[in-house]
Amino acid sequence: MAAPDVIDPAKKWRRRERRATAGLLSGPLAWLLLFFVAPVVYVAIYSFGTIKLFPTDTGVVTLDGWRRFFDGSVYLALFWKSIRISLTVSVVVVLLSYPIGYFLALCVKKRKYVLLLLIIAPFLTSYLLRVLAWKIILGDSGVINSFLFATHLRSPDHPITWLLYSQFSVMLVLAYVWIPFVALPIFVSLDNLNRSVLEAAGDLGASRWQTFWRVTFRLSLPGVVAAFVFVFVPTIGEFVTPLLVGGPSGYMYGNAIQDLFTKGLDWQTGSVLAMFLLLVVAGLMALFGRFVQPRSVAT
Amino acid sequence: MTNEFDRLPGRTLKRRDFIRYAGIAAGAGVLAACKKAVSPSSGPTGGPSATRPPIAEEPGGLQVFDWSGYGGGEYYPGKERQYLWADYQKATGDTPKFILFENDDAGYTKIAAGARYDVVHPCAYRFKDYVDLGVVQPWDTSLIADYTQLNPTLEQAGQIDGQQYFIVEDWGFIAPLYRADKVQPTEDSWSLLWDDRYSGRISWINTLEMLVIAGYYHQVADPWTMTDDELAQMRDFLISKKHLVSFLWDQSYDLWRAFKQGDVWIGYAWPDTVGYATAAGMDVVYMQPKEGRIWWSCGLGLFKDSANYYHAHEYADSWSTAKAALFLESYYYYGHANSTVDLSQLPPAIVKAFSLDDVSALQPPKAHTESWISRRSVYSQYWSEVLAA
Numbered sequence: 001m002a003a004p005d006v007i008d009p010a011k012k013w014r015r016r017e018r019r020a021t022a023g024l025l026s027g028p029l030a031w032l033l034l035f036f037v038a039p040v041v042y043v044a045i046y047s048f049g050t051i052k053l054f055p056t057d058t059g060v061v062t063l064d065g066w067r068r069f070f071d072g073s074v075y076l077a078l079f080w081k082s083i084r085i086s087l088t089v090s091v092v093v094v095l096l097s098y099p100i101g102y103f104l105a106l107c108v109k110k111r112k113y114v115l116l117l118l119i120i121a122p123f124l125t126s127y128l129l130r131v132l133a134w135k136i137i138l139g140d141s142g143v144i145n146s147f148l149f150a151t152h153l154r155s156p157d158h159p160i161t162w163l164l165y166s167q168f169s170v171m172l173v174l175a176y177v178w179i180p181f182v183a184l185p186i187f188v189s190l191d192n193l194n195r196s197v198l199e200a201a202g203d204l205g206a207s208r209w210q211t212f213w214r215v216t217f218r219l220s221l222p223g224v225v226a227a228f229v230f231v232f233v234p235t236i237g238e239f240v241t242p243l244l245v246g247g248p249s250g251y252m253y254g255n256a257i258q259d260l261f262t263k264g265l266d267w268q269t270g271s272v273l274a275m276f277l278l279l280v281v282a283g284l285m286a287l288f289g290r291f292v293q294p295r296s297v298a299t
Numbered sequence: 300m301t302n303e304f305d306r307l308p309g310r311t312l313k314r315r316d317f318i319r320y321a322g323i324a325a326g327a328g329v330l331a332a333c334k335k336a337v338s339p340s341s342g343p344t345g346g347p348s349a350t351r352p353p354i355a356e357e358p359g360g361l362q363v364f365d366w367s368g369y370g371g372g373e374y375y376p377g378k379e380r381q382y383l384w385a386d387y388q389k390a391t392g393d394t395p396k397f398i399l400f401e402n403d404d405a406g407y408t409k410i411a412a413g414a415r416y417d418v419v420h421p422c423a424y425r426f427k428d429y430v431d432l433g434v435v436q437p438w439d440t441s442l443i444a445d446y447t448q449l450n451p452t453l454e455q456a457g458q459i460d461g462q463q464y465f466i467v468e469d470w471g472f473i474a475p476l477y478r479a480d481k482v483q484p485t486e487d488s489w490s491l492l493w494d495d496r497y498s499g500r501i502s503w504i505n506t507l508e509m510l511v512i513a514g515y516y517h518q519v520a521d522p523w524t525m526t527d528d529e530l531a532q533m534r535d536f537l538i539s540k541k542h543l544v545s546f547l548w549d550q551s552y553d554l555w556r557a558f559k560q561g562d563v564w565i566g567y568a569w570p571d572t573v574g575y576a577t578a579a580g581m582d583v584v585y586m587q588p589k590e591g592r593i594w595w596s597c598g599l600g601l602f603k604d605s606a607n608y609y610h611a612h613e614y615a616d617s618w619s620t621a622k623a624a625l626f627l628e629s630y631y632y633y634g635h636a637n638s639t640v641d642l643s644q645l646p647p648a649i650v651k652a653f654s655l656d657d658v659s660a661l662q663p664p665k666a667h668t669e670s671w672i673s674r675r676s677v678y679s680q681y682w683s684e685v686l687a688a
Contacts, residue, residue: 247546264679
């Protein structure tokens with residue numbers, strides 16, 4: 001009679017663990033596959049004209065859409081314009097958010113989380129309302145121009161017109177919208193600083209500025225980079241804010257994608273634009289991912 | 300509920316009422332004039348001869364794919380039901396369900412992607428696209444009691460291949476609107492939309508129709524069927540003038556708000572903006588450009604596979620009544636195809652704005668029909684380039 005197989009308990013445990021991991025991951029993975037990967041693949045295929053959806057679609061594989069995009073296309077110029085706007089917004093927002101994060105993390109002793117809550121309080125109201133409020137502030141008869149008229153700094157016949165429907169208004173509103181988001185990773189990064197390192201810098205004779213620049217700032221860099229990515233990546237494809245306050249000069253790459261899919265029904269060109277954006281963003285994420293690890297932001 | 304229209308003749312008109320009832324007149328007057336020119340019997344009345352279950356055996360729950368504010372109660376809860384589909388509800392006992400689209404293109408996209416309902420309400424430039432998709436069927440106009448009251452000129456826009464695929468209900472003009480207290484046009488022309496003197500005070504619509512407008516301005520033979528060269532020329536022209544534009548509007552209410560706030564003085568406008576501005580006491584002029592206005596129309600389509608065939612006809616009938624016309628014209632300042640509305644009390648300012656005293660108001664050269672564009676995707680590409688440039 002053969003002896004029964006003896007299963008190694010460690011092997012049994014590992015097998016069970018693998019099964020549990022697979023079980024736990026299957027739901028989110030299925031979700032991602034169904035609602036992210038599959039649509040992206042669909043859009044990618046559509047960009048080559050393979051899918052026939054409208055009567056005007058040929059259903060023939062072609063590189064025309066991509067060729068048009070790269071051959072002196074206005075869309076490429078628009079993409080660089082969007083990059084420029086996003087870059088400006090990201091830098092400004094990080095510069096403005098850093099002092100907020102610094103103050104909350106290192107200066108406030110009590111109720112820092114209450115203050116943090118106050119910073120994100122605007123999110124309790126609708127995004128649309130917040131953006132529309134800027135229209136009232138920036139318009140020709142808005143708060144700023146009315147103030148200038150009242151103080152005779154400006155004639156009512158000559159209001160400052162570039163406040164609204166311009167690249168300036170897009171950048172201003174985007175900065176306003178993103179500051180609380182950006183302040184959070186910076187705050188987390190600074191809040192987790194080992195204070196004894198700062199004390200050691202002081203003990204070794206570093207001035208307050210030297211301590212900040214050579215210790216505090218460098219240790220908070222992962223948070224700063226994360227904050228930058230937080231705002232830079234989504235704003236490249238931004239379309240709601242430019243739609244509401246941008247006017248013709250504030251028109252961005254995201255608006256072109258939206259218009260091609262909704263008004264123009266030129267889904268092939270829209271797919272090309274969307275895929276290009278996706279590839280660039282994926283590249284940026286891979287690049288920034290080398291510098292930003294969740295652990296490095298949190299510790 | 301008191302019917303506001305019944306009380307109309309017996310009271311003094313306030314400014315708001317003035318513009319409201321003027322809108323009625325605007326629509327009805329022009330249509331009444333046009334009706335004289337075309338025989339009521341010119342429209343097709345025949346529908347498909349397939350055997351169908353009687354209305355009592357239909358499932359009901361009519362699904363209407365429509366703009367917001369056209370029955371779903373988004374703008375005037377209660378009133379939309381009262382004026383647009385209360386008759387339908389009375390006749391069938393059914394309550395329609397409204398599924399909304401943001402604009403014509405978004406609606407068409409959804410249908411092209413496979414969505415199906417019972418009734419759809421697109422505008423004329425999309426009619427043929429729906430027919431080409433093979434998703435709609437002709438109406439049996441003999442089942443629509445008020446069809447004979449509809450203006451045949453407008454109903455012709457809903458006919459494709461001799462069949463009444465769409466019952467045209469609402470219509471309106473497209474023309475330049477400007478503030479008379481701020482703007483002095485050198486001539487009555489679409490050129491006001493790119494007048495250098497008013498840089499930053501101009502608003503265009505964000506659709507490829509701007510290419511068509513530029514085409515009319517440049518006297519292109521048929522701006523609805525432009526060649527690539529002509530389109531490139533219009534694109535370059537619009538790009539060269541884009542810097543004059545404050546913003547491009549997507550919803551007509553945005554244009555009205557910009558007028559109200561003083562941000563713009565000149566706009567590519569629909570009649571509703573004219574109505575709102577006049578009602579608010581603004582000194583505005585709705586221009587009759589020398590190149591001609593454009594008029595648009597929208598209509599109800601019946602889905603091919605609808606299980607609510609007779610319900611849908613009842614619904615179209617409810618929309619075709621004079622009551623529905625009064626609602627649309629007085630609350631939205633749009634015209635309506637029903638030409639039996641009483642036009643006896645009309646404010647002169649609105650008569651002038653909507654050219655009610657001119658029987659040729661809907662005919663070229665004074666106005667051009669918004670047409671189906673066979674090369675719409677090409678137009679769209681050129682317009683996208685204007686936006687992106």
